[in-house]
Amino acid sequence: MTPEDKNAALRQLPAVDEVLRFPEVRDLLAVYPRGAVVEAVRGVLGGLRAALLRGESVDLRPEAVAAGVAQAVLPKLRRVVNATGVVLHTNLGRAVLCERALQAIAAAAGGYTNLEFDLNRGKRGERYALVEEILCRLTGAEAALVVNNNAAAVLLALSTLATGREVIVSRGQLVEIGGSFRIPDVMRQSGAILVEVGTTNKTHLSDYRNAITERTALLLHVHMSNYRIVGFTREVSPAELSGLGREHGLPVMSDLGSGTLVDLRRFGLPYEPTVQEIVGAGVDVVTFSGDKLLGGPQAGIIVGRREYIARMKKNPLTRAVRIDKLTLAALEATLREYLDPQEALTTIPTLRLLTRPLEELKALAGRLAGELAAALGPEVAVWVEEGCSEVGGGALPTALPRTACVCLSFPELEAGEAARRLLRAEPPVVTRVERDALVLDLRTIDPAEFPLLTGACRTLLRGGTQ
Numbered sequence: 090m091t092p093e094d095k096n097a098a099l100r101q102l103p104a105v106d107e108v109l110r111f112p113e114v115r116d117l118l119a120v121y122p123r124g125a126v127v128e129a130v131r132g133v134l135g136g137l138r139a140a141l142l143r144g145e146s147v148d149l150r151p152e153a154v155a156a157g158v159a160q161a162v163l164p165k166l167r168r169v170v171n172a173t174g175v176v177l178h179t180n181l182g183r184a185v186l187c188e189r190a191l192q193a194i195a196a197a198a199g200g201y202t203n204l205e206f207d208l209n210r211g212k213r214g215e216r217y218a219l220v221e222e223i224l225c226r227l228t229g230a231e232a233a234l235v236v237n238n239n240a241a242a243v244l245l246a247l248s249t250l251a252t253g254r255e256v257i258v259s260r261g262q263l264v265e266i267g268g269s270f271r272i273p274d275v276m277r278q279s280g281a282i283l284v285e286v287g288t289t290n291k292t293h294l295s296d297y298r299n300a301i302t303e304r305t306a307l308l309l310h311v312h313m314s315n316y317r318i319v320g321f322t323r324e325v326s327p328a329e330l331s332g333l334g335r336e337h338g339l340p341v342m343s344d345l346g347s348g349t350l351v352d353l354r355r356f357g358l359p360y361e362p363t364v365q366e367i368v369g370a371g372v373d374v375v376t377f378s379g380d381k382l383l384g385g386p387q388a389g390i391i392v393g394r395r396e397y398i399a400r401m402k403k404n405p406l407t408r409a410v411r412i413d414k415l416t417l418a419a420l421e422a423t424l425r426e427y428l429d430p431q432e433a434l435t436t437i438p439t440l441r442l443l444t445r446p447l448e449e450l451k452a453l454a455g456r457l458a459g460e461l462a463a464a465l466g467p468e469v470a471v472w473v474e475e476g477c478s479e480v481g482g483g484a485l486p487t488a489l490p491r492t493a494c495v496c497l498s499f500p501e502l503e504a505g506e507a508a509r510r511l512l513r514a515e516p517p518v519v520t521r522v523e524r525d526a527l528v529l530d531l532r533t534i535d536p537a538e539f540p541l542l543t544g545a546c547r548t549l550l551r552g553g554t555q
């Protein structure tokens with residue numbers, strides 16, 4: 090390109106002010122801060138300038154430039170449509186909060202709160218106290234403490250109860266959870282010394298008993314979470330372990346992972362011990378997540394004996410992993426739903442989605458398939474299939490509840506490419522691909538999202554961008 094060619098090309102570019110006057114861009118100014126829109130316009134013009142200088146042909150029609158700006162000004166953290174059927178999708182933010190939790194967050198976020206202020210005494214209070222009573226009421230524990238997430242809860246408990254001393258764990262429970270949380274690594278980080286007992290598939294109570302020495306600080310039970318050992322197996326129950334702990338004057342801890350307050354067997358899901366059962370079995374410290382089966386915000390919940398919880402509250406690490414006020418607001422609201430467990434099944438999205446009846450899912454799949462077929466025309470194959478959803482979040486890995494899916498097959502377009510194009514829709518749609526078909530699992534789809542899905546699929550046929 091000669092310098093004259095370059096200048097001629099660059100002269101075609103509109104100025105920033107000009108783009109800001111495009112009607113579509115003016116609409117964006119009503120939604121986003123002016124600075125963010127200006128920044129997006131600069132970014133888009135910069136990209137176009139670079140393309141022109143490389144001699145590429147670019148689309149400079151105002152609609153096209155405005156569409157680029159609309160895309161560039163979107164926040165990085167965005168709402169997506171979860172069509173994967175995975176209810177607790179860790180990459181998609183795990184639990185969706187219940188309506189009252191959303192209201193509680195808005196109320197706590199928009200003004201001052203009594204976060205650490207005791208209104209009865211007019212003095213400084215403890216943030217943990219706000220949910221301690223309800224956690225004890227729901228789980229039967231003597232005391233409770235909440236922190237940033239369950240990984241932090243385990244680290245805090247180990248570092249409080251076992252630094253420099255030994256913790257006995259079954260080999261079959263040395264699990265790795267997603268995001269590089271591994272029991273042996275957390276143990277090392279806490280300063281505790283791991284003592285593995287038993288074998289991968291079988292651990293007996295005598296294995297724990299034989300490993301107890303004067304250096305032992307804790308007996309630890311870890312929920313296997315995202316995997317299962319089947320066949321010739323033996324695991325020591327939390328009740329047996331707490332009996333052994335009492336015999337030797339040692340605390341027993343259970344990292345329950347997901348943790349549930351309702352018995353899910355009633356809905357055809359596999360047995361998961363409830364937090365109440367583990368506390369009732371005499372386990373001294375129980376930790377679990379706020380945003381797995383509980384269906385609340387990201388949090389780590391620790392319940393158990395008063396003396397151990399009191400020691401954890403004094404650990405300086407507690408300050409480093411403390412829970413914030415928005416999480417506390419959402420957690421309290423979520424826990425209150427459990428005061429009527431039957432009602433919680435309909436008000437808490439995680440529980441409602443996990444227990445959605447197959448008949449309901451099939452009826453919705455039929456409706457969505459009809460809408461998609463009408464919108465996409467005869468060359469796209471659309472059909473309904475029954476399948477299985479995953480629970481996700483490392484909970485109930487063998488559950489695979491029955492579900493209904495809408496499958497799509499596009500002419501001259503691989504399902505994988507169709508799935509990638511749907512990620513560029515607004516809002517992005519996350520799907521599954523199975524046997525070269527695009528699969529939309531109705532379990533995690535709300536009927537209110539049907540128009541978004543048909544719109545996004547229509548757009549992907551045209552090449553992907555809206």
Ligand SMILES: *Cc1c(COP(=O)(O)O)cnc(C)c1O
Nearest residue numbers: 238239240266314346347378483
């Ligand atoms: C998920 C899980 C954790 C980590 O919990 P986060 O809330 O994600 O930090 C720890 N232990 C077990 C057994 C788990 O399943």
